[in-house]
Amino acid sequence: MSSVEIRNLRKSFGTLEVLRGIDLTVDAGQVVCVIGPSGSGKSTLLRCVNLLEQPTSGQVFVDGVELTDPDVDIDAARRRLGMVFQQFNLFPHLTVLRNVTIAQQRVLGRGRAEAERIAREDLERVGLADKAGAYPGQLSGGQQQRVAIARALAMNPSLMLFDEPTSALDPELVGDVLTVMRKLAEDGMTMLVVTHEMAFAREVADRVVFMDQGVIVEEGPPGQVIGSPRQERTQTFLRRVL
Ligand code: ADP
Ligand code: MG
Numbered sequence: 001m002s003s004v005e006i007r008n009l010r011k012s013f014g015t016l017e018v019l020r021g022i023d024l025t026v027d028a029g030q031v032v033c034v035i036g037p038s039g040s041g042k043s044t045l046l047r048c049v050n051l052l053e054q055p056t057s058g059q060v061f062v063d064g065v066e067l068t069d070p071d072v073d074i075d076a077a078r079r080r081l082g083m084v085f086q087q088f089n090l091f092p093h094l095t096v097l098r099n100v101t102i103a104q105q106r107v108l109g110r111g112r113a114e115a116e117r118i119a120r121e122d123l124e125r126v127g128l129a130d131k132a133g134a135y136p137g138q139l140s141g142g143q144q145q146r147v148a149i150a151r152a153l154a155m156n157p158s159l160m161l162f163d164e165p166t167s168a169l170d171p172e173l174v175g176d177v178l179t180v181m182r183k184l185a186e187d188g189m190t191m192l193v194v195t196h197e198m199a200f201a202r203e204v205a206d207r208v209v210f211m212d213q214g215v216i217v218e219e220g221p222p223g224q225v226i227g228s229p230r231q232e233r234t235q236t237f238l239r240r241v242l
Helices: 042-049 074-079 096-105 112-125 141-153 171-186 198-204 233-241
Strands: 004-011 016-026 031-035 057-062 081-084 159-163 190-194 207-212 215-220
Touching: 004 042, 016 031, 016 057, 016 190, 016 215, 031 198, 042 159, 042 190, 057 171, 074 141, 081 141, 096 112, 096 190, 141 171, 171 190, 171 198, 207 233, 215 233
Parallel strands: 031 190, 031 207, 081 159, 159 190
Antiparallel strands: 004 016, 004 057, 207 215
16 A cells, blocks of 8 residues: 655746645545645646656655656656546547556556456456446446546556546436445545545545645545635635535
8 A cells, every 4th residue: 555745846837836835645545635626736736746747846755755756767656656537538449448458568568368357357346347348439428437447457556546537427427436436445545536526525535635726725634624614715615616
């Protein structure tokens, strides 16, 4: 099991300072949910954690290994992290099974039989064992997102990052994806989750972080941050989304 530590993380795009000194820790086996208005820097934070964006300054540690160390093997470091986006980005011309095996074979060098065995286990885990032979276009959005989760799990990440995984889904499809995420949390996966699903955050998160304008305004147990927020900005945000 894995932990994440973010220290004084800053990120600017030109003159726009999007992250203005973020300090955040996710302990091994914990779930931290990040909430906040659109444009507050939530996606940029996740993208800096897995180095899809280069932080302007600050440090990111996973299991005590500094990912932001210029001498670190970025590809090896990034392999510890699974990422699930709002858009599922499956290959439409490949079967579900192949979508889940391709990176295992190409990136991890697993043989086909092993990759397929692992893919079938992870498809089982997300409740889609029977869809291995289907193509993404034959699946609902919720099923496609669960394939994307299986694809990430198949790489054996020690930590999962989710960026609004249910925001692109029709409301009736959200529940199945959240159920899979809840199960992952119960299995002890370390998770950093950007979400607008307040009920999920309340129930599953060990801690909730409210971000606005590139800073963490408030953080704590969900009952506190969502249930009785102390900061005016948090209260205003929650009034709009709840
Ligand atoms: P959130 O996920 O909370 O909605 P983002 O992290 O996506 O916020 O964006 C925060 C701010 O950074 C926004 O003003 C956005 O326009 C800006 N931004 C994000 N990515 C880039 C980029 N690659 N280049 C320039 N500006 C960006
Ligand atoms: Mg975002």
